[in-house]
Amino acid sequence: MRNEDSTVQATFNGIARRYDLMNRLMTLGSHKRWCRELAxxxxxxxxxxxLDLATGTGVIARAVREQSPESAIIGADFSAAMLAMARSIEGNAGIDWQFADAHELPFDDGAFDAVTHGYLLRNVSDLDQVLAEQFRVLKPGGVVAAIxxxxxxxxLGPLVRLGMRVVVPTLGTLIGRDRGAYKYLVESxxxxxxxxxLRRRFERAGFxxxxxxxxxxxTNMIWTARKPG
Structure with a gap:
């Protein structure tokens, strides 16, 4: 694992306990609704x-379960603390939680009908490799859906940027208990x-x-892309 990936891993291990609360606050209560739309x-x-990558506490994986109750779902993350939180939340029936690095997925070619992820791409050290891995594990005609x-x-860009630089680290201090981690999330x-x-990078990967x-x-985008069938 690269040094920058280890730093990101440590950051997410440190904020796991309050991650869902902070996501609700930073998205003005919209995060779960977006995850359902993504599913x-x-x-x-x-x-x-x-496959739900960077599954965190499993919000997207459980939303996929609601949409497709009989399906096999893997929730994968490289933060052990996040996976521990995911396993502790109700509604996990049929979801297989696994440790995995998005740069090198431990899954067969063409294994999945869809790959989902939330807030993964801005945190990886090799974006092209991560997208190539998603392309590889998708079946022909499969989709990637991401927030x-x-x-x-x-x-309003300058005003929103200023607000993010002030408000998010402050919330990180008062609620997330880790100002540095949330300052990193703003800067990333x-x-x-x-x-x-980013559209061009999806297309370069073959989508x-x-x-x-x-x-x-x-400030947030829902992306969809397809592997040619």
Whole structure:
């Protein structure tokens, strides 16, 4: 594991206990609704094998379970603390929680009908490798559906950036109990690529039908893309 990946791993291990609460606050209560929307995108084409990467506490994996109760679902993360939290929450029937690094997935080619993830891509050290791995483990015609942050743009962009730099670390201090971790999350968002650049990376990995839907003043995006069948 690269040094930068180890640092990210330690960050998420440290914030696992209050991760869901902070997500609710930072998305103004929208996070679970977005996860349900994401799960609908992932399951709309049918199928019975799903992989949720960077599963965290398992919110997306459980949303997929609600949409497709008979399916086999793997929730994978490289944070042991996050996986421990996921296992402790009710509603896990049929979900297999596994330790996995998104850069090198321990799954067969063409194993899954859909791959989902939330806030993964801005935290990886090799974006192209991570997307290539998702492409590899998808069946032909399979989809990737993801929530990802995006740096604010437009007329309100500077104001939103300032607000993020002030509000999120403050919440991280008062509620998340780790100002440094949430300062990192803000900087990783503001330093991440914009939607058009990320679209090109999906396409470079081989995906087609790449679509994006903006949420919360463009600070969050729901992405869908397809592996050609």
């Amino acid at each position: 609908q995108c992932a399951t709309s084409g049918g199928g019975d094998n799903f 990802e942050t995006s740096p604010p743009s437009g007329l 968002t503001l330093g991440f690529m914009g939607p058009e650049a 087609t039908d790449v679509h994006v839907k903006a949420k919360l003043l463009g």
